[in-house]
Amino acid sequence: MKTLLEFFTLFKLLFLLVFFVSNITSAQETLDLEKRVEMLEKKLEEHTDKKNGLHILNNLRFAGLVQMDANIYDGAFNASAEGRTGSDVFVRRVHIRMFHKLSNYWDYVLLLLAGDDTTRFLVGFGRYQPDNKTEFRLGKIKEDRSFSVQYIGEELTGERPMVVNAFATAFQWGAQAHRLFDPGFRISAGVFKDRKFGSERDGQDENNALLLGYNTRLTWSHINDDMLLHLGGSYGLREISGDRFIISTPADVFVARPNLDISPELESADKADIYMTEVVAQKGALRFESEYGFMNVDSLSATQEDLSLSGYYLGLHYFLDGKTQQSYNRKYAKFGRPTNENNVWEVYTRLSVLDLVDNNEGTKAEVAMIGATYFLNPHIHFQLQFYDAEVSGPGVNLAPFAQPDGSILSDGRAITARFSYRF
Incomplete structure (x- = not known):
């Protein structure tokens, strides 16, 4: 024990x-x-x-674009010089873009836009993207008003069609939002300081009050294998608030003068209602693009009636390898870059019409274009286009289309070439 x-x-x-x-x-x-x-x-x-x-x-990303253009033109394209052959070589665009990602939801973009003579403007905007279907923008931004206006410089075939230049605007100060919905619907809306349609182009009326523009765009797209169908429409309201109103826009050739499209002038206008429709289809290497625009301008003058103006374009594109397509960006309801940019040719044709005739004033321009683009690689490509234009309407009986000898310069031709370098 x-x-x-x-x-x-x-x-x-x-x-x-x-x-x-x-x-x-x-x-x-x-x-x-x-x-x-x-x-x-x-x-x-x-x-x-x-x-x-x-x-x-x-978290910083940079991108850039340099474009050099050469233009040769005569007839109505150079009516201010009696229709003689004019020509020029110039820097069409220099774009420097900077993207800075602040978080998974926030980023901002700064864009320097320059031309041949001077820096045109510096634009910038902030973006908030709570998910991959929703985006809010605030700053100096491109209005979501039309299919073609959404193209950035490196994606353009020549210049934008006349109806887009006349009725849709580019960069404006404002706020904009868009949202994607299944199956294939997208809606956007925005409010902007409008500097396009008031006579002074300063975004203010005679009392120094802001002139605002409002827009909304609704699109639907369907993608099935190599087939795409895109339909859309937009509405824009532009305050003019008693300012003088006139539209004058070039006809597809950037340096040609005078502008072939000149609307009647209203001494005092209240507002403009703008409607755009868009139909786009792609099957394999073949692509069709079209838009129609209509504008109604309310006159405040007792001696002048309201204006009704319209225009459209039809474009057909084909990649000669039979395989390449234009990539479609569903988020922004637009085309982007080709799926192949190495040693590939694209050929195309376009008819562009803008009718600015009303109240027995103004002109109507019809411009047919054929052209080709050669993509050497993702950084370098070349464009060549031929244009044939015809101008009609009461405005052709006035200078500069009416010549001292009594003749009328109502048609013109132009050849344009472009070299683009992306980095």
């Missing part, structure tokens, strides 16, 4: 000794672990401080 008691006593002493030693070891390990964690935290802070600048750079 005594032996058994001694055994249990020895066991208890041994257990207490092991427990005491293990606690000392555990406490020491805990202290060591805490020190290690503290050292790692300090190193992480130092590493973060050193990497902060690099982190910002990693």
